[in-house]
Amino acid sequence: MLHFTLLNAAPGLAPRLGRLSYPGRKTLLTPLYLGNTSRGAVPHISQDNYQKHTRLNGVYVPLEDFIERYLEKTPPVFQIESQTSKLRRFVSLPQDSLLVLGARRQPPLPCPAANTNSQISISTSVGYRALSSEYYAAAANVLRPDIVVGLADIPYGKESVSSKRKDKMSDRTTAWMKDLVLKRSQLEKSDAPSYNIFAPILPIDKELQSWYLDHLVENMADQIGGVAIYDSQLLEDLPAELRKLPRLSFDNPASPQDLLRQIRLGIDLFTVPFLAAATDAGIALDFTFPAPSTSESRQQTPRQSLGIDMWGTEHAISVTPLTPTCKCYACTKHHRAYIQHLLSAKEMLGWVLIQLHNHAIMDAFFAGVRHSIETGTFEDDVAAFEAFYEPRLPEKTGQGPRVRGYQYTSGENAKPNKKNPKAFRSLKPLNAFHGQQPNAKPIVKDNIDDDALAGLADLENRSPEDELESPQLKDDKS
Structure with missing residues (x-):
């Protein structure tokens, strides 16, 4: 265990x-x-x-x-x-x-x-x-x-x-x-x-x-x-x-x-949800922990961005890696101009390479955190990191990949005059098992087999008139 x-x-x-x-x-x-x-x-x-x-x-x-x-x-x-x-x-x-x-x-x-x-x-x-x-x-x-x-x-x-x-x-x-x-x-x-x-x-x-x-x-x-x-x-x-x-x-x-x-x-x-969100936005993460050391003159400059917006046209002719010190597959095999071209052409490989890079940056970040805690410099390193980098990731400027259904609310689809008909009928709550009565007792039944996980029993007998926008819950609501 x-x-x-x-x-x-x-x-x-x-x-x-x-x-x-x-x-x-x-x-x-x-x-x-x-x-x-x-x-x-x-x-x-x-x-x-x-x-x-x-x-x-x-x-x-x-x-x-x-x-x-x-x-x-x-x-x-x-x-x-x-x-x-x-x-x-x-x-x-x-x-x-x-x-x-x-x-x-x-x-x-x-x-x-x-x-x-x-x-x-x-x-x-x-x-x-x-x-x-x-x-x-x-x-x-x-x-x-x-x-x-x-x-x-x-x-x-x-x-x-x-x-x-x-x-x-x-x-x-x-x-x-x-x-x-x-x-x-x-x-x-x-x-x-x-x-x-x-x-x-x-x-x-x-x-x-x-x-x-x-x-x-x-x-x-x-x-x-x-x-x-x-x-x-x-x-x-x-x-x-x-x-x-x-x-x-x-x-x-x-x-x-x-x-x-x-x-x-x-x-x-x-x-870390923001990791995939940054990838979808075409942003290559670009930070290290601890932050790079700075001189007094350097401290007067604006704080550095946490990521690189690869939709920027300035990357179209850049043959440098996303992050020069990064050893990930994207940085060792490809350059910014190629990745920017992939995004512009809506080629999924562009987001694949950025995602591999972003995970490598996050791996190095946590490795640096563990070393900092071990050496007893964590608090000072955190203060230096917050002073060196912007507090938020860059805003999205380009069009990301196709949005997956769970990434947006259904507010638009719930309007009265919907253009498309409903694709699915409303389904029963997932509480019905083979040989069991739903909500019969508050405790879990003692026997269940692999086929008992239907939870969707009797769907074939439901008519289109039973369609509803959201599950119908019969218990105490709040």
């Missing part, structure tokens, strides 16, 4: 070094980041290039990427044959890479329907759906990743949340964690490989989730292998019994400075 060792004694909120190991997987030295995937693949990077030209040792995969309407009752990801992990084989991930499964993408797209007592609202390739805790726990047993992030009741997209709603967040998340632990216990009784559970820590004050935190400490401390943090500023409220566990951040950073702020508070693992 998962083993995490702290390599430096870091009391309180402080940057820390760690070693995370899992049998059969590469050892991860933290702080580090995981590859953020779309349908199981890092955007713009094929699985062969993942192994040849990146140093990624783990990825984060959201379940909502694989929930879809299909002619069969069971989604394809559950149908593939595998003795170890169906998900790993389905996405063709190397055996030595850590596989982390969660419910939502990072960053998640806010959904119009609210969460209920038994399910959360998700955004899939065929529209908004409802994912039940029962379905999620059963899916984890069948897919068998290395780590499963527990369901968290978080109302994405709301600017303010009432105290009553925060109480529901705590109660629901507690119940859903019980479901996941109970379902995993059934897997552990068999010879099938099990998985580790990362418990979500809600983005609300400690007092409002104290009952949930007490439950984690008293009843689940030996059942969880790590914590998922949704607001890094609340790390101080983390119970002492959970502080030695690895911390995976879902407090989405917008820049390297945000990453440094969270590392300063003691975060170990990250998903």
